[in-house]
Amino acid sequence: MEEADHPHHEEHPSYQRHHFESVDQQFDATNFAMWLFLVTEVMFFGGLFASYLIMRNWYYRPFVEGSHQLSIFWGTANTAVLIVSSFTMAMAVWSAEVRRKGTLLLCLSLTLLLGFVFLGIKGIEWHEKWEKHHVPGIHQYSIAAFLDPASDPEVHKQYPDDQPLPYDLAQKTEQYFFLYFAMTGMHALHMAIGCGILIFMIVRAKAGAYTAGHVTFVENFGLYWHFVDIIWIYLFALLYLISRHG
Amino acid sequence: MSEQHARTAENEHHIVSPKTYLAILFALLLGTALTVLASYFDLGEWHIASGLTLFWNPVVALAIATCKATLVVLFFMHVKYSSRLTKLTVASGIFLFLVLIGMTLADYTSRAWGRW
Numbered sequence: 001m002e003e004a005d006h007p008h009h010e011e012h013p014s015y016q017r018h019h020f021e022s023v024d025q026q027f028d029a030t031n032f033a034m035w036l037f038l039v040t041e042v043m044f045f046g047g048l049f050a051s052y053l054i055m056r057n058w059y060y061r062p063f064v065e066g067s068h069q070l071s072i073f074w075g076t077a078n079t080a081v082l083i084v085s086s087f088t089m090a091m092a093v094w095s096a097e098v099r100r101k102g103t104l105l106l107c108l109s110l111t112l113l114l115g116f117v118f119l120g121i122k123g124i125e126w127h128e129k130w131e132k133h134h135v136p137g138i139h140q141y142s143i144a145a146f147l148d149p150a151s152d153p154e155v156h157k158q159y160p161d162d163q164p165l166p167y168d169l170a171q172k173t174e175q176y177f178f179l180y181f182a183m184t185g186m187h188a189l190h191m192a193i194g195c196g197i198l199i200f201m202i203v204r205a206k207a208g209a210y211t212a213g214h215v216t217f218v219e220n221f222g223l224y225w226h227f228v229d230i231i232w233i234y235l236f237a238l239l240y241l242i243s244r245h246g
Numbered sequence: 247m248s249e250q251h252a253r254t255a256e257n258e259h260h261i262v263s264p265k266t267y268l269a270i271l272f273a274l275l276l277g278t279a280l281t282v283l284a285s286y287f288d289l290g291e292w293h294i295a296s297g298l299t300l301f302w303n304p305v306v307a308l309a310i311a312t313c314k315a316t317l318v319v320l321f322f323m324h325v326k327y328s329s330r331l332t333k334l335t336v337a338s339g340i341f342l343f344l345v346l347i348g349m350t351l352a353d354y355t356s357r358a359w360g361r362w
Contacts, residue, residue: 024259027259028329028331031328031332032331032332032335035332035335035336035339036335038339039335039336039338039339039342042339042340042343043342043343043346046343046346046347049347050346050347050350050351053347053351054350054351054354057354057355072282072285076278076282079278080275080278083271083274083275083278084271086271086274086318086322087267087268087270087271087322089322090262090267090270090321090322091264091267094261094262094263094264094267097259097261098261219324222322222323223323226318226319226322226323227323229318229322230314230315230318230319233311233314233315233318234308234311234315236311237281237304237307237308237310237311238307238308240285241281241282241284241285241303241307242285242303242304242307242308244285244286244303245285245287245288245289245301245303
């Protein structure tokens with residue numbers, strides 16, 4: 001029995017784990033596990049999305065006027081950055097599949113760079129909220145812009161129809177910014193973790209780890225990166241776009 | 247052994263071409279442009295019944311977002327070329343998500359706990 005197994009064992013590529021029958025089986029199992037993880041991620045972000053929908057329904061005016069504080073320009077730019085990064089990531093998977101090491105390194109580096117650009121733009125947006133005292137819970141949250149829209153000329157120029165909110169409703173804008181920071185913050189955390197893994201992958205790719213037929217890691221990381229892209233596509237619609245006309 | 251071959255043939259690793267990826271990239275950028283453009287217009291509302299109004303702006307924004315997400319899942323994430331197990335996993339994930347969101351929202355909107 002052992003003699004019969006031995007030659008079979010020799011045929012394994014070095015990257016095939018012993019408990020799998022074949023490389024295909026290993027790929028399928030790992031890929032399936034990655035999808036199950038992403039389903040748990042859907043449920044995790046789903047809780048945030050559900051809270052947002054319920055709170056927006058309850059405190060409609062504060063959520064609409066809170067949303068008017070966001071910049072459509074930066075939001076659109078970041079959406080484009082993330083979509084292009086998804087494209088470069090998909091191309092990285094392709095490069096690994098056709099075993100082109102140079103192209104793979106280029107695609108992974110571009111993806112990392114675009115990830116940093118996204119986080120940088122997010123930083124600009126968050127910094128503006130900090131300066132305007134629109135960070136909930138800390139740094140003296142200010143409701144001035146909602147009690148008197150004319151006191152915030154830049155936003156007032158874009159949304160001249162915004163009415164002053166009564167004091168209790170103006171306070172509820174803090175709920176909007178709480179969810180804004182929770183959702184974009186959780187998303188940015190996923191991006192930052194992704195950037196960390198990308199750096200690890202670039203080092204491994206340089207050593208030729210993904211261009212010798214073993215593409216599982218690149219493929220599964222790609223799934224994660226595209227999932228984070230999808231979350232942003234919905235965040236962009238819900239946080240930035242749907243309240244422009246409310 | 248023949249069973250092994252059959253299984254491998256069904257799940258043969260499909261390589262998606264750069265051309266396809268490029269087409270999806272442009273479709274996604276076009277979708278982004280469309281959804282931003284649509285947000286600049288007041289698309290109006292539909293009074294279904296008293297107290298029940300559908301606003302078109304969020305409907306359009308979420309519909310375009312869903313189209314973009316579908317393209318990403320099918321092509322960038324290779325679900326179109328994946329095994330039935332993967333397709334089933336993705337479909338049941340989305341279904342479960344919709345059930346949880348739907349049930350939660352139905353509960354919150356139908357309770358007689360007054361207006362805030």
